[in-house]
Amino acid sequence: MFEKITIIGVGLIGSSLSWAIRREGIAKTLIGYDSNTEHCERFQKIGVADQVENDPQKAVADSDLIILCTPVGAMKSVFQQIAPHLKSGAIVTDVGSVKASVIEDIKPFVPKDVTFIPSHPIAGTEQSGPEAGFASLFDGRWVIITPDAGASAEKTALLKAFWEKCGSQVEEMEPKHHDLVLAITSHLPHLIAYNIVGTAAHLEQVTSSEVIKFSAGGFRDFTRIAASDPIMWRDVFLNNKEAVLEMLGRFTEDLTDLQRAIRYGDGDKLHDLFSKTREIRRGIVAAGQETIEPNFGRNKND
Amino acid sequence: MFEKITIIGVGLIGSSLSWAIRREGIAKTLIGYDSNTEHCERFQKIGVADQVENDPQKAVADSDLIILCTPVGAMKSVFQQIAPHLKSGAIVTDVGSVKASVIEDIKPFVPKDVTFIPSHPIAGTEQSGPEAGFASLFDGRWVIITPDAGASAEKTALLKAFWEKCGSQVEEMEPKHHDLVLAITSHLPHLIAYNIVGTAAHLEQVTSSEVIKFSAGGFRDFTRIAASDPIMWRDVFLNNKEAVLEMLGRFTEDLTDLQRAIRYGDGDKLHDLFSKTREIRRGIVAAGQETIEPNFGRNKND
Numbered sequence: 043m044f045e046k047i048t049i050i051g052v053g054l055i056g057s058s059l060s061w062a063i064r065r066e067g068i069a070k071t072l073i074g075y076d077s078n079t080e081h082c083e084r085f086q087k088i089g090v091a092d093q094v095e096n097d098p099q100k101a102v103a104d105s106d107l108i109i110l111c112t113p114v115g116a117m118k119s120v121f122q123q124i125a126p127h128l129k130s131g132a133i134v135t136d137v138g139s140v141k142a143s144v145i146e147d148i149k150p151f152v153p154k155d156v157t158f159i160p161s162h163p164i165a166g167t168e169q170s171g172p173e174a175g176f177a178s179l180f181d182g183r184w185v186i187i188t189p190d191a192g193a194s195a196e197k198t199a200l201l202k203a204f205w206e207k208c209g210s211q212v213e214e215m216e217p218k219h220h221d222l223v224l225a226i227t228s229h230l231p232h233l234i235a236y237n238i239v240g241t242a243a244h245l246e247q248v249t250s251s252e253v254i255k256f257s258a259g260g261f262r263d264f265t266r267i268a269a270s271d272p273i274m275w276r277d278v279f280l281n282n283k284e285a286v287l288e289m290l291g292r293f294t295e296d297l298t299d300l301q302r303a304i305r306y307g308d309g310d311k312l313h314d315l316f317s318k319t320r321e322i323r324r325g326i327v328a329a330g331q332e333t334i335e336p337n338f339g340r341n342k343n344d
Numbered sequence: 345m346f347e348k349i350t351i352i353g354v355g356l357i358g359s360s361l362s363w364a365i366r367r368e369g370i371a372k373t374l375i376g377y378d379s380n381t382e383h384c385e386r387f388q389k390i391g392v393a394d395q396v397e398n399d400p401q402k403a404v405a406d407s408d409l410i411i412l413c414t415p416v417g418a419m420k421s422v423f424q425q426i427a428p429h430l431k432s433g434a435i436v437t438d439v440g441s442v443k444a445s446v447i448e449d450i451k452p453f454v455p456k457d458v459t460f461i462p463s464h465p466i467a468g469t470e471q472s473g474p475e476a477g478f479a480s481l482f483d484g485r486w487v488i489i490t491p492d493a494g495a496s497a498e499k500t501a502l503l504k505a506f507w508e509k510c511g512s513q514v515e516e517m518e519p520k521h522h523d524l525v526l527a528i529t530s531h532l533p534h535l536i537a538y539n540i541v542g543t544a545a546h547l548e549q550v551t552s553s554e555v556i557k558f559s560a561g562g563f564r565d566f567t568r569i570a571a572s573d574p575i576m577w578r579d580v581f582l583n584n585k586e587a588v589l590e591m592l593g594r595f596t597e598d599l600t601d602l603q604r605a606i607r608y609g610d611g612d613k614l615h616d617l618f619s620k621t622r623e624i625r626r627g628i629v630a631a632g633q634e635t636i637e638p639n640f641g642r643n644k645n646d
Contacts, residue, residue, distance in 0.1 A: 280606070316577050324571075
């Protein structure tokens with residue numbers, strides 16, 4: 043499919059992509075680059091790439107597809123470094139969780155003979171680093187691409203085919219709409235999870251040891267996404283400020299309404315909401331985006 | 345261990361207890377009761393109990409251990425029905441998620457020759473009904489018991505041994521403290537999960553189908569506990585009002601602070617919090633209260 047693919051940033055997503063590319067034989071040559079030399083060494087050790095480079099210019103030389111897999115706050119600077127060395131006709135994409143700000147950062151530096159089509163695979167785990175990757179991460183997940191009017195249909199189709207080869211389904215979207223959808227399906231859930239874990243850690247009346255022991259009551263679910271990469275998530279909130287603040291405003295408004303229902307003992311209101319939310323879970327399971335097993339299919343003794 | 349045990353309410357917890365009692369051979373005779381005749385029939389079909397009764401008086405006759413497994417709002421009325429028919433020397437316990445209000449509801453009706461020791465197993469799944477139960481639900485989980493000063497050491501030790509046989513570890517606590525600990529480790533997480541799922545369902549700019557499709561970004565995690573039994577959870581919030589409102593106040597205060605950090609672009613503050621919360625997850629995994637597998641050990645393609 044491609045002669046040469048370069049992965050820029052070899053953390054969870056970059057290394058998972060490498061495994062998926064290998065599994066499907068998508069590239070003759072696969073190059074990994076990371077600005078962190080220790081990450082380069084660890085990625086080299088895994089042995090999934092043909093070559094691991096610590097020099098961004100060398101990493102992208104003659105590459106047909108370049109995939110930016112760094113935190114979104116680091117994309118502009120790395121792209122400025124590689125831009126003058128990109129092969130004519132190359133496709134550049136990224137995997138950032140925010141699209142409008144990434145486009146704003148990257149687009150001014152894209153050479154005329156290179157095509158930039160932003161992507162966002164809705165897939166991940168709470169782990170990070172080169173060793174956390176695995177080939178099936180993208181299987182059955184959705185990838186949103188946000189090609190602009192200038193992107194050639196041919197290149198867009200090729201990028202779409204790439205993600206499909208990696209196991210995903212692809213949907214096209216406007217960048218602004220992407221940022222709004224992800225604010226509710228991903229960014230706000232992370233913010234709330236980080237927040238409640240922080241609240242629990244700072245209580246005076248309940249010890250950390252109690253929080254840990256009795257976490258199976260529901261709290262432990264939140265700790266999973268609150269264990270996600272701190273730099274990645276800092277950058278998401280700094281770069282999708284408006285949409286996150288809008289969703290947060292709605293969440294808080296609804297929560298205040300629930301708080302009032304509890305204070306005044308309005309059981310019907312609580313019961314109504316709690317019945318409706320079950321349906322959404324069923325929809326997600328039916329859409330193949332969640333396991334049907336109770337407790338996420340955790341081992342029964344976990 | 346007991347000649348006869350009666351389970352009052354044969355939903356997820358009641359049926360799981362039945363399976364655990366069978367697995368360990370804890371009772372010679374196991375009786376199930378439910379006020380809902382359809383639940384009785386379904387429980388009968390499963391075949392785990394020796395006898396299924398729709399008459400509470402018959403269900404508790406000669407029983408040595410009676411376990412109330414109804415929603416906490418239903419306990420008072422069912423207990424008033426069974427109280428005059430309890431065997432002298434019997435132990436009564438419950439599995440309610442709130443302790444102070446259950447004690448207030450039950451204690452005035454406990455006969456002098458019967459011992460009531462409240463329990464709360466910190467275990468469950470998002471599923472409900474007689475068919476949702478399984479024997480290993482309590483394995484490795486904690487059970488909090490809140491015996492009062494009047495409870496005999498012998499009966500307390502017997503109840504503790506019962507829960508340990510079911511696979512759990514037991515901790516004693518004051519009822520008020522229990523309610524505070526569970527407000528943060530269980531009740532607030534449920535409230536927030538129900539709330540965000542509700543918020544997502546009511547958006548005009550993002551469709552339900554988009555919320556479902558792209559839920560793997562984090563949102564789907566919240567839908568699990570937001571799929572929990574609506575009546576059980578309505579009753580929890582109505583009966584642990586003060587502690588929930590206090591924890592909710594702290595959560596909202598912290599969230600407002602985070603909101604401000606996002607608005608003013610305070611990346612350091614975000615990064616600091618996001619780094620600390622990772623540690624709590626590690627503590628929970630190390631304490632054996634969570635799987636070490638990424639994504640809760642979901643099947644890789646789920």
